[in-house]
Amino acid sequence: MNIVVINGTPMKGITYHMKEMFLSHIQTGNEVTEFYPNEFPSFCVGCKRCFLYGEEHCPHSEIMLPIWNAFLKADLLVFAYPVYALRAPATIKSVLDHLCVHWMVHRPDPSIFEKTALIITNSIGASNGAAQKDVKTSMSWLGVSRVYTCGAKMMGDIFWDKINDKSMKMLECKMEHLAAKVKNVKPQKRKSLKVSTLFFICKMLHQVFLNSEVEPSLDNQHYIKYGWIKHKKEKQ
Ligand SMILES: Cc1cc2nc3c(=O)[nH]c(=O)nc-3n(C[C@H](O)[C@H](O)[C@H](O)COP(=O)(O)O)c2cc1C
Missing domain, CATH: 3.40.50.360 (Flavodoxin domain)
Structure with a gap:
């Protein structure tokens, strides 16, 4: 460990x-x-x-x-x-x-x-x-x-x-x-309810911001890179 x-x-x-x-x-x-x-x-x-x-x-x-x-x-x-x-x-x-x-x-x-x-x-x-x-x-x-x-x-x-x-x-x-x-801590495979909820809200917010951005912000580029949000064009 x-x-x-x-x-x-x-x-x-x-x-x-x-x-x-x-x-x-x-x-x-x-x-x-x-x-x-x-x-x-x-x-x-x-x-x-x-x-x-x-x-x-x-x-x-x-x-x-x-x-x-x-x-x-x-x-x-x-x-x-x-x-x-x-x-x-x-x-x-x-x-x-x-x-x-x-x-x-x-x-x-x-x-x-x-x-x-x-x-x-x-x-x-x-x-x-x-x-x-x-x-x-x-x-x-x-x-x-x-x-x-x-x-x-x-x-x-x-x-x-x-x-x-x-x-x-x-x-x-x-x-x-x-x-x-x-002592025998293993990598967490599932997010807690709290973390899942907060992350879900963050993804929604980032998607809303992205939809109105000409150039994605650094935060949104990060979210896109990990596939957590998508460009409007990609979604269609
Ligand atoms: C600046 C300062 C502020 C402190 N504030 C508190 C406090 O608000 N409540 C408390 O119970 N102890 C407080 N303490 C005491 C410390 O938490 C305590 O003595 C602790 O055991 C210090 O750890 P150490 O031996 O690793 O330095 C304070 C100590 C210092 C130096």
Whole structure:
């Protein structure tokens, strides 16, 4: 199995060790590629060149393309990050913003439909749900049908080297369970109802836009290339 890990913090703290525990349960025979915040792109500048001219025109393409290419090769996409201000940290959002061009409303890669994603988070005590949703939403719009989440409330523990035995056991147990779920993950052959519905709507919208376009947009050229929509002439 090919695994790509997006680490949302450079700290070797609780998040890092949760992710390491998880990997220790599934690592044998797997290829793991990891990215840390110092390898992430700067914030999206909003130039929209990716949408209009292609993602290679993004000012951060040199940094972002290796991450995207690793996604394409992976079977399992892992996001590991702490909760900041009840949401995903800015490091993660910066990666997510650069993925918008590959959302189903724009130019989804067909291989993404087969992938599984996993979100590992932790907080001092707050619910992890909203922070996980930031990534979950992006995964659904990219076309990932199966997304697992696992969050830990550390109940006051903030430093890895000071966490108590009970918390340590709780983390071990959670990561072992999580690893068992994805150990033998296979490419998804069927889209989930959510992804199918969103993709259906996107195809309809693209077809409507195409019917009124003189020259197909880059998004529509992509949809035509994969046979998801057709020129009016071809349809007759
Ligand atoms: C800037 C910042 C914001 C945070 N916001 C929250 C929060 O809203 N709720 C919460 O429960 N913990 C919050 N935390 C605590 C972290 O989620 C928690 O300490 C986590 O274990 C840190 O992971 P790490 O050890 O991998 O750095 C915040 C921490 C930082 C640094």
